[in-house]
Amino acid sequence: MTVTSLDKTAELLQKIESRQARIGIVGMGYVGLPLALLFSDARFRVTGFDIDSRKVETLNGGGSYIVRIPGTEIQLARESGFTATADYAEIAAMDVIIICVPTPLNEYHEPDLSYVTGTVSSLAPHVHDGQLIVLESTTYPGTTEEVVVPLLEKGNPAGLRIARDASSSGFYVAFSPEREDPGNDTVARRDIPKVVGGCGPAARDLASAVYKTIFNRTVPVSSPATAEMTKLLENIYRCVNIALVNELKQLCMRMDIDLFEVIDAAKTKPFGFQAFYPGPGLGGHCIPIDPFYLSWKAKEFDFNTRFIELAGQINIGMPYFVVENIIEAMSQQGKALRGSRILILGLAYKRDIDDLRESPSLTIIELLQKRGAHVEYNDPFFPTVGHGRKYALNMTSTPLEKIPEFDCVVIVTDHSQYDFPAIVARAKLVVDTRNATRNIDAPNIVKC
Numbered sequence: 001m002t003v004t005s006l007d008k009t010a011e012l013l014q015k016i017e018s019r020q021a022r023i024g025i026v027g028m029g030y031v032g033l034p035l036a037l038l039f040s041d042a043r044f045r046v047t048g049f050d051i052d053s054r055k056v057e058t059l060n061g062g063g064s065y066i067v068r069i070p071g072t073e074i075q076l077a078r079e080s081g082f083t084a085t086a087d088y089a090e091i092a093a094m095d096v097i098i099i100c101v102p103t104p105l106n107e108y109h110e111p112d113l114s115y116v117t118g119t120v121s122s123l124a125p126h127v128h129d130g131q132l133i134v135l136e137s138t139t140y141p142g143t144t145e146e147v148v149v150p151l152l153e154k155g156n157p158a159g160l161r162i163a164r165d166a167s168s169s170g171f172y173v174a175f176s177p178e179r180e181d182p183g184n185d186t187v188a189r190r191d192i193p194k195v196v197g198g199c200g201p202a203a204r205d206l207a208s209a210v211y212k213t214i215f216n217r218t219v220p221v222s223s224p225a226t227a228e229m230t231k232l233l234e235n236i237y238r239c240v241n242i243a244l245v246n247e248l249k250q251l252c253m254r255m256d257i258d259l260f261e262v263i264d265a266a267k268t269k270p271f272g273f274q275a276f277y278p279g280p281g282l283g284g285h286c287i288p289i290d291p292f293y294l295s296w297k298a299k300e301f302d303f304n305t306r307f308i309e310l311a312g313q314i315n316i317g318m319p320y321f322v323v324e325n326i327i328e329a330m331s332q333q334g335k336a337l338r339g340s341r342i343l344i345l346g347l348a349y350k351r352d353i354d355d356l357r358e359s360p361s362l363t364i365i366e367l368l369q370k371r372g373a374h375v376e377y378n379d380p381f382f383p384t385v386g387h388g389r390k391y392a393l394n395m396t397s398t399p400l401e402k403i404p405e406f407d408c409v410v411i412v413t414d415h416s417q418y419d420f421p422a423i424v425a426r427a428k429l430v431v432d433t434r435n436a437t438r439n440i441d442a443p444n445i446v447k448c
């Protein structure tokens with residue numbers, strides 16, 4: 001008796017529902033590792049794949065390299081069968097494979113899909129009939145259909161093809177964006193609805209069934225491109241609104257109006273307004289990058305995404321604006337930037353996280369150094385820093401006791417463990433880019 005594809009779809013569904021399906025997560029980073037732990041917690045046997053052998057060793061040793069994930073969580077998962085490996089041959093033993101690898105921009109601000117294509121090319125030889133492959137990496141609409149599927153088909157030695165419905169043989173492919181907000185503990189991960197778009201209804205339903213085991217709600221959409229675009233819309237919405245308040249902050253400073261007070265008043269409106277806050281510039285692996293995936297793709301359709309470009313210009317300019325304000329604040333005190341000592345508070349791109357990708361602090365440090373300042377930093381999450389944005393910084397975190405030695409302290413990241421009244425009391429001059437000193441009345445504070 002031959003096994004039909006309908007049987008295979010039903011079999012995978014049954015394996016998912018009974019927690020017998022083996023889950024492989026490729027990319028054990030900020031997205032992939034928490035996801036692996038969620039599936040492990042839901043009683044699945046999970047294997048994490050990563051090309052970084054140090055991560056693999058740390059995980060197999062029951063350790064963690066992400067601050068907000070304690071080693072005890074990894075140890076618990078290990079006891080439930082979680083293992084990590086760099087060996088792609090183990091892909092063959094998986095029923096579901098979820099790809100969470102980076103999608104950065106290259107030096108020309110264009111999508112760099114090399115991690116996705118590298119991963120998919122490595123997977124392809126091991127993919128088998130009835131397996132489900134889901135891409136979670138943020139990317140432009142069309143990536144799953146135009147890049148992932150052809151690579152999987154081309155690289156499969158058995159000539160296996162994608163199954164677009166339950167009656168065809170082959171593997172299933174879907175896209176489901178990660179929507180986590182690092183450092184935001186107000187919404188439990190399970191409560192963030194999971195958008196799922198499949199290459200055909202069978203892939204969509206299977207992917208939806210997988211995610212239903214760890215998320216309270218899934219949101220099936222008609223195609224992977226719709227799911228890809230959904231993620232970009234969400235991040236472009238943030239990027240454009242942050243640019244708007246960053247621009248308004250510059251205007252409000254000239255008009256001597258406190259924009260933070262304005263936002264607090266505006267957000268009392270019970271409809272039609274969502275509060276976004278200005279800052280020293282965008283950071284992280286999402287908001288500064290993802291919108292440009294769409295602008296790049298839009299050019300294929302003779303289309304210019306003007307909002308994205310304008311928001312990008314404003315947000316990219318913010319570290320420069322901060323530096324101008326530091327120079328101005330110091331000159332008000334009769335000091336030149338060149339030769340002065342500046343302490344940057346906070347390297348992470350936002351409060352209470354250990355991620356400095358695209359962090360505006362790095363740009364601000366480099367701009368200040370270029371203008372002849374002697375710059376140091378403090379960040380409880382980063383005892384040392386190697387590479388900056390453009391060159392090696394090789395710096396060590398300066399203890400806060402040394403604050404009185406600096407001509408200016410710049411609050412770039414408002415980590416909650418900072419005692420701002422104590423910082424202000426000991427600093428000669430404080431430039432605050434986060435409104436962290438909102439409740440402190442002191443003459444040495446300059447807000448920007």
Ligand SMILES: NC(=O)c1ccc[n+]([C@@H]2O[C@H](COP(=O)([O-])OP(=O)(O)OC[C@H]3O[C@@H](n4cnc5c(N)ncnc54)[C@H](O)[C@@H]3O)[C@@H](O)[C@H]2O)c1
Nearest residue numbers: 027028029030031050051052100101102103119137138178
């Ligand atoms: N970090 C976030 O908050 C966040 C939120 C939503 C979406 N995303 C998206 O999720 C994706 C992953 O982001 P991240 O923050 O987890 O990145 P990350 O850099 O923290 O982790 C990626 C991991 O993939 C591994 N890797 C790279 N190439 C590989 C390969 N060929 N095979 C196996 N492993 C490989 C890396 O070693 C790394 O451990 C990106 O597309 C990002 O845009 C991230």
